[in-house]
Amino acid sequence: MSSDVRFTDFKSDKQPTWCPGCGDFGTMNGMMKALANTGNDPDNTFVVAGIGCSGKIGTYMHSYALHGVHGRALPVGTGVKMARPDIEVMVAGGDGDGYSIGAGHFVHAVRRNVDMTYCVMDNRIYGLTKGQASPTSRSDFETSTTPEGPKQPPVNPLALALASGASFIAQSFSSDAMRHAEIVQEAIEHDGFGFVNIFSPCVTFNDVDTYDYFRDNLVDLQEDEDHDPNDYEAAKEVILDSDKEYQGVMYQNENSVPYHEQHGVTEDMSEIPDGAPEDAMDLVREFY
Amino acid sequence: MAEDLNWAVGGEAGDGIDSTGKIFAQALARAGRHVFTSKDFASRIRGGYTAYKIRTSVDKVQSVVDRLDILVALTQRTIDENLDELHEGSAIIYDGERSWEAEIPDEMTAVDVPLKSLAEEAGGAIMRNIVALGAACEITGFDVEYLDEALEKRFGGKGSKIVENNKEAARAGQEYVQENYDLDHLGYNIDTTDNDYVLLNGNEAVGMGALAAGCRFYAGYPITPATSIMEYLTERIEDYGGHVVQAEDELSAINMSLGAARAGARSMTATSGAGIDLMTETFGLVATSETPLVIADVQRSGPSTGMPTKQEQGDLNMALYGGHGEVPRFVVAPTSITECFWKTVEAFNLAEKYQTPVFLVSDLAMSVTEQTFPPEAFDMDEVEIDRGKLVDEDEVDEWLDAQGHFRAHAVTEDGVSPRAIPGTTDAAHMSTGLEHDELGRRTEEEDERVHQVDKRYRKVETARNEEDWDYREFGDSDADNLVISWGSNEGALVEALDYLEADGIDVRVISVPYIFPRPDLTEEIEAADQTIVVENNATGQFADVIEHDVLTRVKRINKYTGVRFKADELADDITEKLTEEVPA
Numbered sequence: 027m028s029s030d031v032r033f034t035d036f037k038s039d040k041q042p043t044w045c046p047g048c049g050d051f052g053t054m055n056g057m058m059k060a061l062a063n064t065g066n067d068p069d070n071t072f073v074v075a076g077i078g079c080s081g082k083i084g085t086y087m088h089s090y091a092l093h094g095v096h097g098r099a100l101p102v103g104t105g106v107k108m109a110r111p112d113i114e115v116m117v118a119g120g121d122g123d124g125y126s127i128g129a130g131h132f133v134h135a136v137r138r139n140v141d142m143t144y145c146v147m148d149n150r151i152y153g154l155t156k157g158q159a160s161p162t163s164r165s166d167f168e169t170s171t172t173p174e175g176p177k178q179p180p181v182n183p184l185a186l187a188l189a190s191g192a193s194f195i196a197q198s199f200s201s202d203a204m205r206h207a208e209i210v211q212e213a214i215e216h217d218g219f220g221f222v223n224i225f226s227p228c229v230t231f232n233d234v235d236t237y238d239y240f241r242d243n244l245v246d247l248q249e250d251e252d253h254d255p256n257d258y259e260a261a262k263e264v265i266l267d268s269d270k271e272y273q274g275v276m277y278q279n280e281n282s283v284p285y286h287e288q289h290g291v292t293e294d295m296s297e298i299p300d301g302a303p304e305d306a307m308d309l310v311r312e313f314y
Numbered sequence: 315m316a317e318d319l320n321w322a323v324g325g326e327a328g329d330g331i332d333s334t335g336k337i338f339a340q341a342l343a344r345a346g347r348h349v350f351t352s353k354d355f356a357s358r359i360r361g362g363y364t365a366y367k368i369r370t371s372v373d374k375v376q377s378v379v380d381r382l383d384i385l386v387a388l389t390q391r392t393i394d395e396n397l398d399e400l401h402e403g404s405a406i407i408y409d410g411e412r413s414w415e416a417e418i419p420d421e422m423t424a425v426d427v428p429l430k431s432l433a434e435e436a437g438g439a440i441m442r443n444i445v446a447l448g449a450a451c452e453i454t455g456f457d458v459e460y461l462d463e464a465l466e467k468r469f470g471g472k473g474s475k476i477v478e479n480n481k482e483a484a485r486a487g488q489e490y491v492q493e494n495y496d497l498d499h500l501g502y503n504i505d506t507t508d509n510d511y512v513l514l515n516g517n518e519a520v521g522m523g524a525l526a527a528g529c530r531f532y533a534g535y536p537i538t539p540a541t542s543i544m545e546y547l548t549e550r551i552e553d554y555g556g557h558v559v560q561a562e563d564e565l566s567a568i569n570m571s572l573g574a575a576r577a578g579a580r581s582m583t584a585t586s587g588a589g590i591d592l593m594t595e596t597f598g599l600v601a602t603s604e605t606p607l608v609i610a611d612v613q614r615s616g617p618s619t620g621m622p623t624k625q626e627q628g629d630l631n632m633a634l635y636g637g638h639g640e641v642p643r644f645v646v647a648p649t650s651i652t653e654c655f656w657k658t659v660e661a662f663n664l665a666e667k668y669q670t671p672v673f674l675v676s677d678l679a680m681s682v683t684e685q686t687f688p689p690e691a692f693d694m695d696e697v698e699i700d701r702g703k704l705v706d707e708d709e710v711d712e713w714l715d716a717q718g719h720f721r722a723h724a725v726t727e728d729g730v731s732p733r734a735i736p737g738t739t740d741a742a743h744m745s746t747g748l749e750h751d752e753l754g755r756r757t758e759e760e761d762e763r764v765h766q767v768d769k770r771y772r773k774v775e776t777a778r779n780e781e782d783w784d785y786r787e788f789g790d791s792d793a794d795n796l797v798i799s800w801g802s803n804e805g806a807l808v809e810a811l812d813y814l815e816a817d818g819i820d821v822r823v824i825s826v827p828y829i830f831p832r833p834d835l836t837e838e839i840e841a842a843d844q845t846i847v848v849e850n851n852a853t854g855q856f857a858d859v860i861e862h863d864v865l866t867r868v869k870r871i872n873k874y875t876g877v878r879f880k881a882d883e884l885a886d887d888i889t890e891k892l893t894e895e896v897p898a
Contacts, residue, residue, distance in 0.1 A: 038755075039717070040755060068742040069736070069737060069738065069739050069740065069741070069742050070736065070737055071736075071742075072576075072577065072736050073744075074573070084744045084746070085744060085746075085755055085756060088742060089742050089744075090576075090736040090742050090743065090744070091742075091743070091744035091745070092572075092573070092576055092603060092744065092745050092746070093744060093745070093746035093747065093748065094569065094572075094596075094599055094603075094746075094747060095569075095595055095596055095599050095747060098565060098566070098569040098595075098596070100566075101533075101561065101565070101566040101567075101569035101570040101573065102569045102570070102572055102573035102576075103573060104559070104566075104570050104573060105531065105533065105569065105570035105571060105572060105573025105574035105575070105576075105577065105581070106573040106574065106576060106577040106736070107573075107577075108531060108557055108559065108570070108573075108574055109530065109531050109573070109574035109575075109577035109578060109579035109581070110577040110578065110579075110736060110737070112737065113577060113736045113737060130562055130563065130566075131562065131565075131566055133562075134561075134562040134566070286557075289552075289557055290552065291555075291557050292555075293555035294578075295530035295531055295555060295556060295557075295574065295577070295578070295579035295580075296530075296577065296578025296579055296735050297555075298528030298530065298580060298699065299528065299699070300699055301694075301695070301697050301698060301699055302526040302527075302694035302695070302697035303525075303526070303528075303554060306525070306526050306694035306697070307689070307694050309522050309525060309526065309550070309692075309694075310512055310522070310689045310692045310694070311512075311689065313512035313513055313514040313518070314344075314467075314510060314511075314512055314689075
């Protein structure tokens with residue numbers, strides 16, 4: 027780890043194929059800034075991504091990375107972190123990846139409180155499959171598979187996280203570059219599962235949840251002196267408020283103990299002896 | 315053949331049948347006798363017939379037979395279920411004070427012992443099974459002091475009072491039989507030896523092999539009969555700096571294991587039945603991202619939920635072909651409990667040397683069966699670790715392209731690329747399930763695609779040439795009759811040879827622990843007049859691949875009742891099959 031790491035060191039020389047104007051550009055830049063600001067470098071960072079537009083992020087960033095199967099990025103991140111508590115683990119996914127096919131994993135990763143950062147690029151639509159409803163799409167949002175709207179309420183990922191026992195819940199907006207990077211940085215610095223839902227507008231298929239919509243409607247919790255992220259009840263109020271869109275850290279449990287510490291995992295699991303461990307015959311003797 | 319004793323305890327699930335059997339098996343092992351156990355159990359927690367059977371001899375025993383000499387019956391169903399294995403000389407221990415009247419065939423010896431009252435006198439009704447064990451010792455002339463040792467091992471952790479009570483319960487059963495029956499040990503002579511044997515089952519051997527091989531991470535989801543691998547590791551892996559995660563499902567389990575493996579840990583998951591179906595989604599990712607991972611499938615009876623607590627070898631096709639697209643992999647199938655240990659060690663080495671998924675295919679019969687072995691059978695000094703092309707910081711330079719990118723999927727002559735784990739300076743790279751170039755970056759370019767597919771399959775070819783894909787052989791190597799088997803059938807086949815030999819039938823047995831790659835058996839099959847493939851499935855999945863390899867038809871013995879082969883039964887099946895017309 028070196029102190030002169032710049033955020034561009036986390037950039038690969040592969041040109042993104044995201045649509046011009048896609049929110050994912052800003053989302054990724056903020057993630058890279060946050061990684062650099064927290065003193066990480068590409069050699070000690072592991073980025074896991076799932077499938078979809080969001081999943082491409084591993085290709086455009088430079089670090090150790092795995093681009094896996096749809097919805098399973100969190101379990102991969104969990105395995106990396108357990109094996110290597112010394113490695114910074116960042117998991118990226120989309121709203122479909124994280125709250126639909128991967129919803130089960132989301133709940134359990136949250137309650138396990140593995141020390142990693144989960145950035146969900148939420149554009150409230152399926153982009154790469156060309157415009158179908160996602161779990162966070164509004165109930166009246168007309169798409170190719172829901173011509174009259176999904177007619178079911180959207181998933182509230184922040185509430186799902188809170189109900190699952192999250193220790194860090196935040197939301198950011200990819201276009202508010204500085205705040206977004208700051209919020210992701212707080213998530214990285216959190217000891218435990220740092221969850222950030224990021225509004226990352228899809229300029230091609232979503233004409234409702236646009237940059238303008240978020241600019242006009244976003245309330246920054248930082249400007250609300252009354253909001254204390256350590257206050258569970260206050261967090262609940264903000265998270266369940268369906269009339270407004272918020273950015274900032276909604277909730278943080280300062281007493282959070284990450285999963286690997288709770289389970290006493292401290293060692294680098296990649297180190298093993300050349301043969302069986304010295305006391306291995308004890309494993310046999312216990313069957314006497 | 316030395317004198318065998320076949321003993322069983324049966325009752326309802328929840329009656330402590332398993333621990334009762336295990337205690338007796340341990341007592342016999344401590345007396346230097348060989349033990350082979352088998353279990354009948356139902357997929358429920360309480361109620362339903364369950365039994366624990368022990369075959370014991372001073373000679374090695376590695377199969378069950380159709381014979382039961384002493385039965386501890388806690389229910390009438392226990393007697394009814396075993397009628398075909400009981401014989402005129404059998405003794406049945408039961409508790410006549412209970413609210414059932416045992417219906418025991420006239421020619422058998424009924425031993426009515428007030429198990430519950432005697433246990434209560436010794437300190438608690440819960441010990442009624444121990445009273446029965448004391449009675450069993452007396453009936454067979456087995457020294458009850460060995461039982462004391464097993465009780466000390468079992469209950470030592472719970473305090474001396476509990477141990478003493480149990481010993482007293484055993485004595486009460488022994489004395490009751492002494493005082494009320496004149497059986498003269500039913501003619502049994504339970505010889506003992508000075509040998510110290512270990513007693514363990516296949517899943518314990520897999521878990522032990524994993525620890526010896528340096529496995530540090532395991533993620534799994536509970537499923538019969540694979541769970542005991544997870545339970546074994548949970549209790550011990552932390553002593554070695556490792557960790558077990560009980561995942562939310564099998565999809566998560568295999569992906570967690572993959573994550574740990576990419577981070578550099580020797581990593582494993584295990585499952586069975588429907589669990590392996592769920593994991594199939596990730597098979598291709600493991601192979602394409604070239605991640606070393608051991609995936610154990612402890613087969614049970616399928617399809618769907620099938621018979622979850624019954625034996626079958628029905629997943630071979632799944633292990634060989636499971637997953638969309640073409641997935642290079644190795645499939646290793648241990649043929650005995652010791653092989654469960656050694657093949658697990660080998661699986662980890664193969665996984666890292668060739669950066670592929672390795673399927674370790676075991677089965678229910680092997681996973682729950684306990685067997686005695688000299689401890690040297692698991693000699694840890696013989697364990698070797700080969701981590702393959704794991705590059706350190708000094709070696710990274712050799713594998714950088716002109717722009718300084720690490721070629722994690724470099725196209726090499728042997729198909730194996732360098733592997734750098736996170737933290738290795740200048741080797742940061744991504745891997746993906748998408749088709750990719752040498753740097754791991756997505757590509758759909760035709761030549762790159764072909765290079766990578768060829769490269770991944772070239773690893774299999776390299777392994778085919780460099781590793782020993784051997785088989786084990788038993789019986790008469792010059793015999794005209796050839797029997798081929800895989801998985802846990804080996805023990806029954808080896809013992810079947812004794813029966814066949816007694817009938818003047820010479821057989822050569824080949825037991826194959828490698829399904830893919832596998833040994834080429836063309837010469838062996840061509841040298842034989844007749845070839846029979848024995849397996850616990852209905853369609854003959856291994857026979858199919860053998861026919862495909864050798865381009866000749868083989869005979870098949872298939873058992874898919876949910877019950878493993880028995881030695882004497884298998885000898886009869888082979889005799890019968892040898893007289894059948896060769897299939898066209």
